[in-house]
Amino acid sequence: MDVDPPADLEGKTGPDSKGKSRFLYENAADIMCRASRYWASIVPSGTSWHLDTNKVLKVHFDLQEGQGVNAHYDRKKGLVCYGQTVCGIRVYAGESPSLISHELGHAVLDAVRPDLFDAHMREIDAFHEAFGDISALLTGLQIDSLRNAVLAETDGQIHQSSQVSRFGEQAGWAYRQMLPYCVEMDCMRNLANCFTYQPISTLPLETPMAASISRNPHSFCRVFSGAFLRFLAGVYNENKRMDSEGLKKASEVAGEILMAGARTANITQAFFPEVAAHMIDADKAIYGGKYEESLKDAFERHEIPYTRETKPGPAPPGKRNLIAMWILGAKYGLAEDFAVLIPAESHSRRKMKRSAAAKEAESFVEDLFLRGKVEVGEMDQRGKARGMGPQGAHKTHQIIRDQKTGLLRFTRRYFD
Numbered sequence: 001m002d003v004d005p006p007a008d009l010e011g012k013t014g015p016d017s018k019g020k021s022r023f024l025y026e027n028a029a030d031i032m033c034r035a036s037r038y039w040a041s042i043v044p045s046g047t048s049w050h051l052d053t054n055k056v057l058k059v060h061f062d063l064q065e066g067q068g069v070n071a072h073y074d075r076k077k078g079l080v081c082y083g084q085t086v087c088g089i090r091v092y093a094g095e096s097p098s099l100i101s102h103e104l105g106h107a108v109l110d111a112v113r114p115d116l117f118d119a120h121m122r123e124i125d126a127f128h129e130a131f132g133d134i135s136a137l138l139t140g141l142q143i144d145s146l147r148n149a150v151l152a153e154t155d156g157q158i159h160q161s162s163q164v165s166r167f168g169e170q171a172g173w174a175y176r177q178m179l180p181y182c183v184e185m186d187c188m189r190n191l192a193n194c195f196t197y198q199p200i201s202t203l204p205l206e207t208p209m210a211a212s213i214s215r216n217p218h219s220f221c222r223v224f225s226g227a228f229l230r231f232l233a234g235v236y237n238e239n240k241r242m243d244s245e246g247l248k249k250a251s252e253v254a255g256e257i258l259m260a261g262a263r264t265a266n267i268t269q270a271f272f273p274e275v276a277a278h279m280i281d282a283d284k285a286i287y288g289g290k291y292e293e294s295l296k297d298a299f300e301r302h303e304i305p306y307t308r309e310t311k312p313g314p315a316p317p318g319k320r321n322l323i324a325m326w327i328l329g330a331k332y333g334l335a336e337d338f339a340v341l342i343p344a345e346s347h348s349r350r351k352m353k354r355s356a357a358a359k360e361a362e363s364f365v366e367d368l369f370l371r372g373k374v375e376v377g378e379m380d381q382r383g384k385a386r387g388m389g390p391q392g393a394h395k396t397h398q399i400i401r402d403q404k405t406g407l408l409r410f411t412r413r414y415f416d
């Protein structure tokens with residue numbers, strides 16, 4: 001792990017420039033060390049960052065104005081943070097422990113489940129976002145003073161709203177000035193919520209964040225992260241040590257069970273129930289079912305079924321047997337069709353019939369175009385694709401020309 005001195009981007013060298021740059025560097029280094037130490041104690045021994053990350057996960061500071069208050073995880077670059085001046089105040093993602101810990105959560109999940117990166121399923125994207133928010137929650141709880149503040153604020157009712165449940169308070173303020181509908185009332189997303197599980201295909205593309213959930217993964221993720229906060233509170237209560245050390249222990253147990261569930265869950269459209277079922281299995285295997293009631297209570301409150309679609313047992317991450325499914329380029333203003341890779345078993349060539357998983361991949365691509373998240377470059381010959389979605393949206397996916405085949409291919413660039 002490494003943190004690039006932000007002063008480099010200003011044409012200076014080293015982390016010894018004064019003021020803001022120095023603060024950004026020290027702050028990010030501190031957050032990354034704390035978050036990495038926590039996750040190093042949770043992931044299986046021998047785990048390393050994704051192969052494309054070159055062994056060292058870096059944090060980059062993009063200091064250009066007007067990039068939005070955001071950050072992303074990129075397999076090549078590592079973590080990239082941006083900022084924007086809002087109402088005369090410079091708000092920078094690199095200052096936020098929540099946002100940096102969230103992006104590191106994407107990197108951790110990608111290290112143990114690289115196959116989720118290009119799964120092309122909306123609920124899997126939402127789980128990645130939930131995992132990022134949970135990473136911010138759990139790594140925040142490694143600070144003794146913050147644990148005491150949470151215990152005081154909630155009077156020991158950990159499932160209630162607190163400094164660690166309110167994800168991105170400062171960034172949330174900035175978004176509220178620019179796009180009030182896209183964040184909650186007091187933060188970007190609050191893990192203390194009552195949103196319930198529904199098939200993601202039945203939800204609208206976007207809704208006001210404070211009021212309801214939508215297909216946007218940053219919105220739908222709150223169903224799972226809300227259940228996880230409930231589970232964390234259940235572990236804390238079960239262990240009957242109602243102090244800072246008890247809360248620290250609960251954060252370790254809950255993180256361990258989450259990691260086991262995430263590592264073994266099979267790729268499926270209904271990914272929340274799949275992870276939930278595997279977390280219950282993990283609790284039985286590690287703790288003899290000690291936290292089963294806490295898990296079931298948490299999932300039931302958020303109406304996440306914990307029955308599996310697939311057989312029990314681990315789904316070892318690895319290269320899946322993928323085939324290309326072709327999507328009509330004309331629908332998106334492209335002169336050529338483009339390929340999306342989907343699991344081979346989900347697509348029957350012989351019957352020329354698209355499976356539910358293939359339809360889900362089509363819907364996944366369509367949602368991204370509608371939200372302006374696909375970079376098409378010179379392939380957009382009619383300008384139609386550029387006109388889709390809000391201006392300035394960060395492009396998480398792209399359509400590139402495959403160097404070997406010369407054909408167009410749809411891929412992910414990063415998680416934001």
Ligand SMILES: [Zn+2]
Pocket residue numbers: 102103106128129132415416
């Ligand atoms: Zn994210």
